[in-house]
Every structure is written in C-alpha cells, then in structure tokens.
Amino acid sequence: MKKIIILIAAAAALMLSASCQKSPVSIKEDGYLSFGGFILEVDETVITKAEAAGDNYSISIYDADEDLVLTRSYAEVVNNNGMLSLPAGHYKLVAASSAGEVPYAAFENPIYGVTHEFDIAAGAVTEIGELVCTLVQCKVTVSYSDEFLASVTGTGKTSVEVKAGYPLDFQLDADGTYDRSAGYFAVDGNTMTVVFQGNIDGKNAKMTKTFTGIAARQWRQIRFVQKKNEQGQATFDIEIQDLISDSTLNNVVDGEEPVIGEDPDAPKGDGGITLLPDYEAGCDASITDLTNMVILPTSQKTMSIKLRATIPGGIKKFNVQITTTNNAFAAAVAAASATDLDLISPLPENDVIFKVVPFPHGSELVGKTDVAFDLSAAQGPITAYKGSHTFIMTIVDQEGCRKQIPVTMVVE
Numbered sequence: 001m002k003k004i005i006i007l008i009a010a011a012a013a014l015m016l017s018a019s020c021q022k023s024p025v026s027i028k029e030d031g032y033l034s035f036g037g038f039i040l041e042v043d044e045t046v047i048t049k050a051e052a053a054g055d056n057y058s059i060s061i062y063d064a065d066e067d068l069v070l071t072r073s074y075a076e077v078v079n080n081n082g083m084l085s086l087p088a089g090h091y092k093l094v095a096a097s098s099a100g101e102v103p104y105a106a107f108e109n110p111i112y113g114v115t116h117e118f119d120i121a122a123g124a125v126t127e128i129g130e131l132v133c134t135l136v137q138c139k140v141t142v143s144y145s146d147e148f149l150a151s152v153t154g155t156g157k158t159s160v161e162v163k164a165g166y167p168l169d170f171q172l173d174a175d176g177t178y179d180r181s182a183g184y185f186a187v188d189g190n191t192m193t194v195v196f197q198g199n200i201d202g203k204n205a206k207m208t209k210t211f212t213g214i215a216a217r218q219w220r221q222i223r224f225v226q227k228k229n230e231q232g233q234a235t236f237d238i239e240i241q242d243l244i245s246d247s248t249l250n251n252v253v254d255g256e257e258p259v260i261g262e263d264p265d266a267p268k269g270d271g272g273i274t275l276l277p278d279y280e281a282g283c284d285a286s287i288t289d290l291t292n293m294v295i296l297p298t299s300q301k302t303m304s305i306k307l308r309a310t311i312p313g314g315i316k317k318f319n320v321q322i323t324t325t326n327n328a329f330a331a332a333v334a335a336a337s338a339t340d341l342d343l344i345s346p347l348p349e350n351d352v353i354f355k356v357v358p359f360p361h362g363s364e365l366v367g368k369t370d371v372a373f374d375l376s377a378a379q380g381p382i383t384a385y386k387g388s389h390t391f392i393m394t395i396v397d398q399e400g401c402r403k404q405i406p407v408t409m410v411v412e
Contacts (some may be wrong), residue, residue, distance in 0.1 A: 030086065031088050031120035031124045055095055056094055058072070058099035059072050059073075059077055060094045060095075061091055061094075061114065062092045064091070064377035068378045069086070070084070083125065088120050089119070089120055090118075090120075091117070092117050092118075094113065094116075095114050095133060096132060096133075097110075097133065103184075105167065105183060106168075107182070107184055110137065110184050112134060112135045114134065136216050137216060138162065138217075139182055139219040140160050140168075141182050141183070142170040142178070142222045142224075143297040144318040145226060148224045148226045151240075155173055157169045157196075157197060157198065158172065158222070159194070159197075160183060160185070160194055160367055161192070163185070163189075164191050167195075168183040170183070171226060187214060187216045190214045190215065192214045192220065194208070194222055196208075196224065203330060204334050206337075206340050208342070210317060210396070213273070223238075224237070224238055225237055225297060247328045252330015257274075257372070261387050271311070271403070272312045273310065273401065273402075273403040273406045274313050276307065277306070278308040278373075290307070291407070293409050293410065294411075295378075295410065296379075298379060304376050305375040308370065308373065309371040309395065310369065310370055311369050311395060311397050312397070313397030313399045314368065314370075314397055315344075315395065315397065315398075316400075318393070318395040320359060320392065321340050322340075322341070322389070323389075325388045328385060329387070336352045341361075343359055343360065343365060344361070346361050346362075356378060357382070358374065358377050359375075360372075367398070376396070378409070383411050385411060386411050387411060391406070391409075392406045
C-alpha cells in the first residue's frame, strides 16, 4: 500500500533569543511564521526514492543575507506547536533529509529536500503551507547485457564521475556478477563521465564515454551492450538505457514510475562533423574508403595518407578507440594504455602509439573547427602487423553533438 510520510511541522511559540538575531528589534517590527498548516510530504513508493528519514529531517531558516536564523529537527518542530516570531523581512526555509552537506558521491545515500522563500510582514501571520521534498542528487545504476557478460573473462569495474576527483567504482566479477548498488551524485555541472576497465574475451579493455544533461531528480541507468563493428568484430558500447526524470515526486503512482525510452537531453545530430581524405593536400588518390585502406609495404609504394576533420561547432572532446585482429598489435596498444586514446589529454605512455600512428594531439585541439591528419608515417611501422586495425574516432563538439568515424588500415 502506498505510504505517505506526512510531517506536520510546528515550532515553539517562543521569541528568538538575541543569539539568533543580528540586532534587537521592537515588537512592532515583528511578524509571525505559522507552522500550523505546514505539511512536508515524501512519497516512498516512487521508484526513485528510498525510505524517508522521518524525525531526522532538518528544518532551517535563513534571512535575506543567507545567515542562519534557526535550525531544528523535525522531532523538535513537531513537538512544539505554535508560531515563530521573526523580524519583518525576506526569508528562506530549507527542509532536508540530511542536515549536512550533500556528498559529491556516495552509494545508497539518497537525500531529499525542498527550499521555500517567504516574507514576514510586521504584525501579520505568514502560513508556510504544503511543501514536497524531492531528490537533490542524480541517481546512477550500472548493468550489463547478457551478451556483454558472456564475453567477460576477468574482473573489471565501471567508474562513474560527476564531480571531478570524486568517482564511484561499480565492481564487475569474473563470473559475471556485478555491483547493483545505486550511486548518488551531487550535481556539479551537467556532465557525467563513465569509464570501463576490465577483461573482455581474454584481453584488457578500456572505454570512456561522456554524457551531458545531468541534473537532480534523475535516475541515469547506464548499460553496457555488445555490438558489431563494420568488420563484424565484437565491440561494446556504453549507453543510457533509460532515463527516469523525477519531475514531481508527490504524484499518486500506480505501480512503478514510467520509464522514458530515450534520454531527452542527449545531443541530436552530428553537428556536420566529417573526416575525409584531403586530396588537395596531396592524399593518395587510391584512398577512397576510410573503412578499408589497404596499406602496402614501402618497397612497393610510398603512400600519402592525409585526412581532414571538419568540426563546425568546434572540438570539445576527441577520442580514438583502437581495435585490431593482430594479437601483437593489440598487446602493443594495451602496453601503451592506448585502447581508448584521449587526444586532448593523452597519457605519457601513449607516446609510442603516436610514433606509429601520428594523430594530432594536445589541448590545442580544443575549439578547432578544422584539423589536418597526416598519417603517412604510419605506413612503415604498421606493415609489420598483418591484419585489420580499426581506429574509431569519436568527436564531440562544443554544443554536445557527436559523431563516430571508423578508419581501418588493412595490412594484407
């Protein structure tokens, strides 16, 4: 049965002491705040909520200068029925399930609250009325598709970060069991970064993906799925499977809250991002299909591999995920921590990869709308690795538009 926790809050019929006021005021300047009709509701049946804290809710009042005037627990308020005398002015009431600061990141620690501004007029009574507490954080859970779990051959973890430097790690075991806990994140900006590291099909794998539109009162359900790339090889991707947006938490809900299938905050379109052969700069005319570039030994032909990326909205993020059918090349990539390259902020150990495939990299890429690639120097070193080597380039512009472009070098 639906449970509604109704907190009927009342304060003592006492005058504020001098310690709670900046300066003495006369009775004529005072008005009254009535808690007689104050109702604070938390509906614990809504799927995005945990059980409400009841007596542990705190009620605080701040003046127009943001100075704390009064703080009480719910138990203290409800046991003192009456009105509170306050100097005339503008105030803010804050009710919260936790009196402390909201942690940047914590497992199973939902915090609900509400803020209400009101005015006190001299000689008048102000009623607070009914307030509804809502989730002040973003809730995150992590899951994996059956196909993805079938490919797990070792331990791993998914790290989720909203505030830089405060990630939560969701553990994945070799037998396919995983952490189903809910993480709760203070909303600091609107971006969430998800990083997976683990053993997939006997190889170390790493992937990073960024999501935007993060806000309080959301449940972001992260799901890992297995996909096939253009060559039919198994890859994986991170997606927001569902988004539950907790717009109102006090509605009567029969069963579970409905799930919206697609994240409405996800960027739409690719922003006109392109990556093409740069024939004007002297690119080899035989290069017409970036997903099937046959790389010849230099003894047969010296190839000019010149590409040009166009990003009308300016670069915000630029990553390259490397997959290969050659075990030796895969081992070299893993040793250089280059399975998923961040071209804007590369790691020092990535340098060996840039000597083989000289991608442009560094913070100077941010904001650029046109980037030239001269990968000609890759011809010599990469011919030592027979097979198909795919570089999936993920470009995100300043507006959040995103495009993935695969470039495949085939050494026969």
